[in-house]
Amino acid sequence: MCANISEVFNGRMQTEQSENAPPTRRSEGMRKAWAKRRMSAVMEAEWLQRPICLCGCGQILSRHPSTERQPQFRRGHDARLRSLARKVLRREAEPAAIPEIARAMKSRLAFLLKEPELAKLF
Numbered sequence: 001m002c003a004n005i006s007e008v009f010n011g012r013m014q015t016e017q018s019e020n021a022p023p024t025r026r027s028e029g030m031r032k033a034w035a036k037r038r039m040s041a042v043m044e045a046e047w048l049q050r051p052i053c054l055c056g057c058g059q060i061l062s063r064h065p066s067t068e069r070q071p072q073f074r075r076g077h078d079a080r081l082r083s084l085a086r087k088v089l090r091r092e093a094e095p096a097a098i099p100e101i102a103r104a105m106k107s108r109l110a111f112l113l114k115e116p117e118l119a120k121l122f
């Protein structure tokens with residue numbers, strides 16, 4: 001968990017440096033990848049200010065003083081997101097059904113670490 005968070009912040013610093021580098025085809029791809037990561041970092045920062053359940057139900061969560069321990073789901077709702085991801089995997093649901101915020105927060109979702117085939121959907 002700690003490693004993932006510091007990786008995001010290091011990534012943001014590297015993005016600012018690479019924006020000054022001369023544009024090449026390769027750095028353009030890199031820039032887009034970093035822009036996506038930066039967007040995820042912004043979404044995560046906003047979410048930490050006002051955390052809602054990542055399953056997509058939209059219920060507000062109580063804020064934890066430690067961002068690393070901030071709950072991501074209402075009790076049992078991680079199972080809902082997990083079963084949604086499984087449906088997408090079986091083409092029984094649209095990939096768009098996975099909430100954007102859940103994609104942005106994928107590095108925090110413990111169940112994805114155990115199931116890399118689901119992580120690819122995020």
Ligand SMILES: [Zn+2]
Nearest residue numbers: 053055057077
């Ligand atoms: Zn929920």
